[in-house]
Amino acid sequence: MTIQTAFTYITGAISELYDEREAANIAHIVMEYLTGMSKLDRIVHKTKILSPDQNQRLKIAIEALQRHEPVQYITGTSWFYGMELVVNKNVLIPRPETEELVEWMVQDAADRHRLHLLDVGTGSGCIPLALKKSLPAAHVSAIDVSEGALEVARSNASRQRLEVNFHLMDALDPAQLATLPEFDMIVSNPPYITQSEQKTMQELVWGFEPSLALFVPDNDALLFYRHISIMAQQKLFPGGALYFEINEALGKEVVALMEELGYKEVTLKQDMFGKDRMVKGRRI
Template sequence: MTTNNSIKKIISFIKSELKDIYPIEEINSFVYIIFDEVLKYSRTKVLVSSEHEVNNESIKQIYSITKELKQQKPIQYIFEKTTFYELLFRVNPSVLIPRPETEELVEWIIAENKNKVQKILDIGTGSGCIAISLAKNLVGSTVYAADVSAEALKIAEENCRLNKVPIQLFQLDILNPKNNIDQKFDIIVSNPQYIAEKEKNLMQANVLNHEPELALFVSDEDPLVFYKSIVNFGLSHLNSNGQLFFEINESYGSKMFELLNEKGFSHISLKKDINGKDRMIKGILK
């Protein structure tokens, strides 16, 4: 007979609490993540142990997590971790949660630079997911990462230690870059703010209410402001044949192509993501 402390009852409670907020597939995913985190139960163990009872302390923890999910707090922030490019990263509300589209950008950079030793700069590094993934996969390359946020740099530093990669981190306001950066790079990559303020009403509540606005939004008047600054920075900080990679807003593919072309970049390539949206662009500085 099923008791109130059984796994079956707890799962029923989670689904009942979240059914009006999330699709059932996402709720099922939450269930397995919660049981893995709280009880170290695998998916299989959850499925075959539906009548097993859970201790009161764990039940309280599960109920607390469910409450946070009901408030649409991202599960990555609840557990303060996520995976990106098969690596583990610590995250909190001072940094964006890495997206699958950004994994595609990393994959592209790695494919274009396989077996090359490069000097790389990631601008607006956040959690450090791009820089760390590149350092792990482009062996021998020297990787630098910059962000305007001191709090983000703390998280990036933790993630460098977590993933055992030596990355040189520094603070940089790309809209007001100082002239004391005398380094030149083979690759500059950035996934800057690219969601226009007017698009806020299209955002999901779990993103809008919990992730850092500083890392998400840009003014409607000049949505390419960060890209323009990074392109100009690249003109003076890329080596000959240096590569500039961006993740972009799907609406600005043609404008980004024009921007790179006007600034003298060649071999410009606009790349679609897995959903067929213009999401990445690359240019080479001759």
């Protein structure tokens, strides 16, 4: 099978699962993963024959895609903020919307000299690594309850040659959080999807990404926002800011919670798709 016929084979095999454009994007990702060649190189060498090993990996990749497995878990990598990060089933796949949250923080920190930053529930480490990349003088820390996630995050920090301090810690345990120092900015993209919402989600999300990082009980959708907001009131320096990525359906509720807990200048911000996606509040 040639590079060109392999590309066509992939798009045809997943045509019932994805529209034409998305199927082509996925096929390009798989072909780069298989061949190590850029899109331009694959066009130039489109008649090159795949090796037996590449053919076998192609078969495995297509079978995984047909099971709705995200292509990022198949290739083991995902791009975020200009960085190619390792991902596996211990961590969520970084989303473009989260890049907007990082950019918001970077803009707010542009004129700051002393900066101590904390990411709560770091997963792949995408947020603290992007912050450290943009704010190299900052002291950046991150916590997660999953040792598997922290292994991925530490691997990504090593690959990107960025210094971030990662710690195993439960965001719902006040005793553990009490050991943290103080910070200028705290950020979190916590679990925020209610279990009842799972029914409306695509299987490629809930079927493969870690439920620990996705779901909260139906009767307490603000569970993590409340715990983290209470912690941040104690751990933010005066004037420090707390940033959240949020469930688009819970924007007003998160704002009300933060205001009730004493945060000032609470701001709800939309993402590139016009959906309520980020909230910032300041400790006075």
